[in-house]
Amino acid sequence: MIALDDIRKSFKGRIGLSEPLARYTTFRIGGPADIYLEPLDKADALSLIRYLRHEKIPFFLMGNGSNLLISDEGITGAVVNLETGFNYLKIDGDGVITAGAGVKLAKFVDFCISNGKGGAETLAGIPGTLGGAVIMNAGAYGGEISDHMLSVELIRGERLVKIAKEEGGFAYRTSSLQGDVVLEASFEFPAGMPESMKATRRQTMLKRNTSQPVQWPNAGSIFKNPPGDYAARLIQECGLKGRMVGDAEISGLHANFIINRGGATARDVIDLIRIVRDEVKSRFGIELELEIKLVGFDRNPVE
Numbered sequence: 001m002i003a004l005d006d007i008r009k010s011f012k013g014r015i016g017l018s019e020p021l022a023r024y025t026t027f028r029i030g031g032p033a034d035i036y037l038e039p040l041d042k043a044d045a046l047s048l049i050r051y052l053r054h055e056k057i058p059f060f061l062m063g064n065g066s067n068l069l070i071s072d073e074g075i076t077g078a079v080v081n082l083e084t085g086f087n088y089l090k091i092d093g094d095g096v097i098t099a100g101a102g103v104k105l106a107k108f109v110d111f112c113i114s115n116g117k118g119g120a121e122t123l124a125g126i127p128g129t130l131g132g133a134v135i136m137n138a139g140a141y142g143g144e145i146s147d148h149m150l151s152v153e154l155i156r157g158e159r160l161v162k163i164a165k166e167e168g169g170f171a172y173r174t175s176s177l178q179g180d181v182v183l184e185a186s187f188e189f190p191a192g193m194p195e196s197m198k199a200t201r202r203q204t205m206l207k208r209n210t211s212q213p214v215q216w217p218n219a220g221s222i223f224k225n226p227p228g229d230y231a232a233r234l235i236q237e238c239g240l241k242g243r244m245v246g247d248a249e250i251s252g253l254h255a256n257f258i259i260n261r262g263g264a265t266a267r268d269v270i271d272l273i274r275i276v277r278d279e280v281k282s283r284f285g286i287e288l289e290l291e292i293k294l295v296g297f298d299r300n301p302v303e
């Protein structure tokens with residue numbers, strides 16, 4: 001039971017009750033959260049997380065919801081989102097860039113380019129926030145968010161700590177920071193040539209828009225690429241492009257994407273995921289690992 005009056009006493013941000021989450025995910029799928037909270041600054045976030053941990057209220061950190069499949073039943077407990085209070089970008093006298101967890105990657109890339117800093121351009125078009133990107137070690141076309149990272153400020157347990165990049169356990173689409181609350185990260189990029197950075201950003205966007213089903217709600221790549229291969233190739237070879245369950249469909253453009261044709265439920269997507277995993281396993285002997293995060297399910301629904 002969440003004692004709302006206790007939270008209201010010190011919390012400055014917005015509080016939503018029975019907040020439908022489908023509107024906050026790029027899949028446009030997901031039931032409600034019992035309580036949805038948007039802390040306004042570090043003090044607000046810290047006292048909220050301390051309260052939730054102390055009261056043993058389960059909570060989930062949500063960025064732009066671009067790597068999530070949330071169950072149709074929604075999320076029990078609290079969902080915390082930092083997009084309102086942590087939407088800042090700064091550059092100091094030494095050229096170190098600090099970005100709040102709520103900043104969208106597109107804005108981050110634009111900021112780097114406009115300050116003559118090179119190396120973030122290939123991240124343009126990943127529709128996540130900086131916080132989600134750090135947790136996932138998001139990347140594309142040879143670059144990853146951790147490449148030029150110096151440090152991350154986060155809430156670990158009930159404490160505010162700053163860790164060096166080397167302590168973040170960054171690897172292909174993962175980090176060792178799962179369970180921490182990322183508040184901001186700092187980066188040191190080399191100098192770049194504005195015109196060539198803008199050209200890379202433009203080409204990156206063009207590649208995405210022609211190779212991914214961007215006009216339909218989706219959550220990006222469903223599976224990680226297995227070592228030395230591509231999940232999309234394996235799924236395509238199984239003849240699964242266009243396969244549908246309910247309103248969920250394996251994209252005909254990119255086989256590692258599932259699209260929501262309008263009324264897809266989380267259940268539909270789970271059933272499609274199971275079909276893909278089973279077919280790829282029986283044809284190639286490869287177990288595809290999920291890249292998207294499943295949230296709000298009692299047990300792992302794809303096992």
Ligand SMILES: Cc1cc2nc3c(=O)[nH]c(=O)nc-3n(C[C@H](O)[C@H](O)[C@H](O)COP(=O)(O)OP(=O)(O)OC[C@H]3O[C@@H](n4cnc5c(N)ncnc54)[C@H](O)[C@@H]3O)c2cc1C
Nearest residue numbers: 063064065066067128129131132133138139140182219220
């Ligand atoms: C069309 C499309 C294309 C995509 N292309 C790519 C791509 O090229 N490369 C790539 O890597 N990804 C890609 N993605 C996936 C996704 O955009 C990235 O994983 C992104 O980094 C997720 O960020 P988010 O803010 O949406 O996080 P969410 O999806 O909201 O959350 C993802 C995880 O991060 C955690 N999290 C979020 N914010 C915080 C925080 N502040 N503190 C602690 N934990 C947090 C969540 O709890 C969850 O575990 C794509 C997605 C779509 C829809």
